[in-house]
Amino acid sequence: xxxxxxxxxxxxxxxxxxxxxxxxxxxxxxxxxxxxxxxxxxxxxxxxxxxxxxxxxxxxxxxxxxxxxxxxxxxxxxxxxxxxxxxxxxxxxxxxxxxxxxxxxxxxxxxxxxxxxxxxxxxxxxxxxxxxxxxxxxxxxxxxxxxxxxxxxxxxxxxxxxxxxxxxxxxxxxxxxxxxxxxxxxxxxxxxxxxxxxxxxxxxxxxxxxxxxxxxxxxxxxxxxxxxxxxxxxxxxxxxxxxxxxxxxxxxxxxxxxxxxxxxxxxxxxxxxxxxxxxxxxxxxxxxxxxxxxxxxxxxxxxxxxxxxxxxxxxxxxxxxxxxxxxxxxxxxxxxxxxxxxxxxxxxxxxxxxxxxxxxxxxxxxxxxxxxxxxxxxxxxxxxxxxxxxxxxxxxxxxxxxxxxxxxxxxxxxxxxxxxxxxxxxxxxxxxxxxxxxxxxxxxxxxxxxxxxxxxxxxxxxxxx
Numbered sequence: 001x002x003x004x005x006x007x008x009x010x011x012x013x014x015x016x017x018x019x020x021x022x023x024x025x026x027x028x029x030x031x032x033x034x035x036x037x038x039x040x041x042x043x044x045x046x047x048x049x050x051x052x053x054x055x056x057x058x059x060x061x062x063x064x065x066x067x068x069x070x071x072x073x074x075x076x077x078x079x080x081x082x083x084x085x086x087x088x089x090x091x092x093x094x095x096x097x098x099x100x101x102x103x104x105x106x107x108x109x110x111x112x113x114x115x116x117x118x119x120x121x122x123x124x125x126x127x128x129x130x131x132x133x134x135x136x137x138x139x140x141x142x143x144x145x146x147x148x149x150x151x152x153x154x155x156x157x158x159x160x161x162x163x164x165x166x167x168x169x170x171x172x173x174x175x176x177x178x179x180x181x182x183x184x185x186x187x188x189x190x191x192x193x194x195x196x197x198x199x200x201x202x203x204x205x206x207x208x209x210x211x212x213x214x215x216x217x218x219x220x221x222x223x224x225x226x227x228x229x230x231x232x233x234x235x236x237x238x239x240x241x242x243x244x245x246x247x248x249x250x251x252x253x254x255x256x257x258x259x260x261x262x263x264x265x266x267x268x269x270x271x272x273x274x275x276x277x278x279x280x281x282x283x284x285x286x287x288x289x290x291x292x293x294x295x296x297x298x299x300x301x302x303x304x305x306x307x308x309x310x311x312x313x314x315x316x317x318x319x320x321x322x323x324x325x326x327x328x329x330x331x332x333x334x335x336x337x338x339x340x341x342x343x344x345x346x347x348x349x350x351x352x353x354x355x356x357x358x359x360x361x362x363x364x365x366x367x368x369x370x371x372x373x374x375x376x377x378x379x380x381x382x383x384x385x386x387x388x389x390x391x392x393x394x395x396x397x398x399x400x401x402x403x404x405x406x407x408x409x410x411x412x413x414x415x416x417x418x419x420x421x422x423x424x425x426x427x428x429x430x431x432x433x434x435x436x437x438x439x440x441x442x443x444x445x446x447x448x449x450x451x452x453x454x455x456x457x458x459x460x461x462x463x464x465x
Contacts, residue, residue: 026076026086027063028095032102033078034060041075042066042088043226045273048075051088072224073184076100085226089113089180113181120171120185127164128193132200134161183221191227194234198241205242209252212238213259217274218267232278240285253282253290257297265302276310286443292317309424316422326352326436327420329386331407339405348380348434351448354418355427356388357398362427366402368445372452373403379456388412388426 026040033056040052051074052064066074066088075083081100086093093114097106108118138157141147175182190211197204212235215222222228239252260278264271275298282291295317298306306314320326329342329352339345342352353369355362369383376383383404389395390412399406409415413423421430429448431440442448 023065023067024088024090024092025063025065026074026093026095028061028093028097030056030060030062030078030097030099030106032060032099033081034058036078038062038064039077040064040066040086041077041083042070043073043075043224043228045223045228045270046277048226070224072180072221073226075226085117087111087113087117087180087184113179116175116181117185123171124168124185124189127168128196131161131164132196134164135201180221184225187222187225187227187231191230191234194238198238202243205238209235209238209242209256213256215260216263217260218263218270223270229277232274232281236278236281236285236287236290240287250287250289250293253287254293257290257294261297261302268305271298271302272307272310275306275314279310279313283443286447288441288443292321296321312422312424316424319422320430320438320441322438322440324438326430326432326438327417328436329384329407329417329420331405332409333407342384342432343436345382345384346434347382349382349439350432350434350436351376351381351383351442352386352421352430352432353383353427354386354388354421354423354429356412357394358389359426363398365427365445366398369448370402370404372445372449375457376449376452379452381452381456386415386417388415388418388423 030038035056035058037053037055039050041048042051043049051066051070054062054064056062064076068090070088071090072088074086074088076086077083078100082103084100084103084106086095091111091113093108094110095106095108095114097103100106106118108114134157138154138161141150141154141157147153172182172185175185190208194208197208212231215231215235217223217228217231222231235256236253239249239256242249242252244252257278260274261271264274275294279291279294282288282294295314299311299314299318326342331338331340331342333340342350351369353366355366357363366385369385373383385399385402385404385406387395387399387406387408389398389408390410392408392410395406395408395410399408409417411418421428429442429445430438431442431448431451433439440448440451442451
């Protein structure tokens with residue numbers, strides 16, 4: 001056995017002892033979860049990670065540890081049970097209960113910030129439920145002329161609303177100002193109350209949107225809170241469902257994007273993380289004006305370095321936005337009697353589709369185009385399929401039954417057409433007019449088919465004969 005110098009042994013013992021001093025513990029007993037594995041999960045922005053794990057003994061006792069860099073929010077997890085939130089603020093935590101599936105049985109006997117969190121979590125839902133009920137009654141009494149003259153009930157309702165709000169404010173004010181729980185509770189309320197605000201307390205919508213816009217996504221407290229993703233999701237969900245016309249919604253989204261970017265431009269890592277997620281969110285919800293604005297905002301106004309995949313994704317919007325002229329596409333067809341390039345086509349409109357047989361979504365979407373092709377063709381819409389397949393057998397197997405033109409250079413992402421059109425994912429669809437001007441970037445065959453029905457089929461039916 002190789003001899004290890006005493007100096008290194010001493011250093012190792014010292015480091016382990018320092019770690020032991022810095023580490024905090026979460027211990028407890030869950031009587032109905034005996035012999036199960038319990039995990040402590042932490043959060044980094046959109047991602048989570050395992051901090052610690054242990055197997056409970058036959059009585060349900062457990063002990064877990066966490067370090068200062070785990071500061072924020074943690075989730076206790078047992079397979080088959082609901083997660084239980086704890087605040088990792090540098091304090092030891094002790095809890096007892098039946099199981100994580102029965103949070104009402106769990107009592108926190110040690111850890112001041114977690115005890116405050118426990119009390120708020122028990123009391124605040126009751127206040128929120130009462131506020132929603134009083135808000136409903138207030139609308140009935142103030143908006144309905146039958147009740148509007150009843151000033152005493154209206155005053156009593158408003159007085160009770162003020163009392164409930166004052167009670168919450170007093171509780172929050174009693175918490176140490178620099179404690180994590182003092183910051184976390186209002187943040188958690190903001191994120192979790194969005195649907196209630198949108199449905200039952202609409203007068204709070206402007207203030208709620210303003211609160212979202214005031215968030216700093218570079219704040220480590222938010223980054224470690226487990227609410228990072230929910231804050232983005234719920235912010236833009238509320239904008240989308242605030243009751244305003246779509247044009248006004250896009251204006252509001254642009255204001256929110258500007259507010260988010262004001263701090264993110266100082267943090268390259270978080271800028272990439274938020275932009276990548278938000279861009280995908282807006283695309284999935286077909287909010288293309290907002291996703292285009294985000295893309296151009298980041299490309300034109302931000303000096304941070306973007307990761308390659310995100311940069312290509314955003315560049316599509318700058319190079320291939322509506323109104324731009326799409327590059328010509330060479331077909332390389334041996335039969336010279338057939339069109340040799342995109343600009344040779346004589347139809348009014350052309351749908352250019354990038355996809356491949358190895359793309360799962362393409363195997364659903366592209367055959368759906370084939371089913372609609374006869375109708376589209378009758379309305380002056382041609383289709384050109386540009387394949388990213390890598391060999392002739394795969395290409396021909398996938399495209400053999402398609403009634404429209406299909407081409408492939410077998411270069412996958414390195415093909416000239418793929419690069420010219422800034423394609424970063426499949427399927428990607430463009431609708432062009434006869435001058436190759438980009439009219440639309442459909443996110444699905446259904447959207448494209450709706451465009452044909454609305455603008456072409458219905459339009460032709462409306463024309464005088």
